[in-house]
């Protein structure tokens with residue numbers, strides 16, 4: 080039976096706490112992973128006051144004086160952390176109409192000369208000065224630590240939903256010490272003065288799982304179903320939107336679907352839309368082609384029932400089948416932020432932009 084979707088399922092995390100209800104949750108999760116690739120998670124184990132606090136900080140972060148934002152420009156950072164002004168990011172060769180701060184969980188750089196340069200991607204984030212936005216850094220770090228813990232727990236639930244041991248995925252992070260995860264605070268201005276309505280163009284996320292907090296009541300996020308139609312994923316207060324990254328799709332042989340998604344700019348005259356995604360990474364030196372998870376034939380059959388060739392507009396992160404995960408991450412960063420790449424990774428930059436910085440990129 081071909082299976083398609085016209086809305087995104089809502090899963091209640093509190094069901095995982097009872098042994099009977101947990102089975103129900105796992106069955107809903109299996110369906111969402113295989114057939115949709117997106118879900119809402121209600122009642123997540125993240126303190127509501129911290130969620131409310133980061134939502135409250137989001138507009139204030141962008142209202143900082145331009146000078147304070149430029150001081151932590153992403154151009155300063157070989158880790159691609161920091162502030163990106165409107166119109167400086169590219170997805171699928173087109174300019175995105177969003178302004179953002181790339182942040183991360185704490186990490187001390189481990190790269191040493193002679194080692195692969197993708198190890199330079201992990202290191203310290205850039206934070207605004209404490210007196211410019213008192214309490215922001217501490218609040219955000221507290222929030223990120225909780226979402227990180229949730230992301231590990233959730234990947235265990237995902238393994239169980241596919242009848243694997245909950246610990247089977249641990250090897251993906253616990254190599255060479257800790258894993259650094261990325262996050263962003265994003266602002267999508269209304270269409271008033273923009274050259275297009277591409278808040279962010281169609282793409283897959285990298286890594287394992289994304290936990291997205293929609294931080295204002297705007298429509299805009301859309302998810303592409305198997306017929307290629309764009310389905311709205313409206314904000315639902317008190318939930319995270321959870322979706323599958325391309326690395327997780329690769330190691331599960333497509334059982335967990337990485338679903339193409341995009342954001343449209345808010346309409347003319349609207350207030351801006353804000354969002355706060357958290358991207359769960361995996362160890363950088365891992366090559367996914369070397370890892371074989373063993374799924375039962377019954378589980379694999381569930382994915383066969385899905386329409387085989389779903390129509391998608393996204394094309395990125397196809398390299399997980401060949402390259403170490405860190406290199407795939409670096410390529411993604413280079414294509415999205417060529418100006419940062421030109422400064423810190425000139426060789427990789429030249430590989431993808433042989434004619435120099437794009438007026439409007441065309442890497443994909």
Ligand SMILES: O=C(O)CCC(=O)C(=O)O
Pocket residue numbers: 265279284291300340341342353354355356
């Ligand atoms: O802002 C959103 O709602 C989604 C952002 C997104 O998909 C991304 O940054 O990867």
Ligand SMILES: [Fe+2]
Pocket residue numbers: 282283284340
């Ligand atoms: Fe995304």
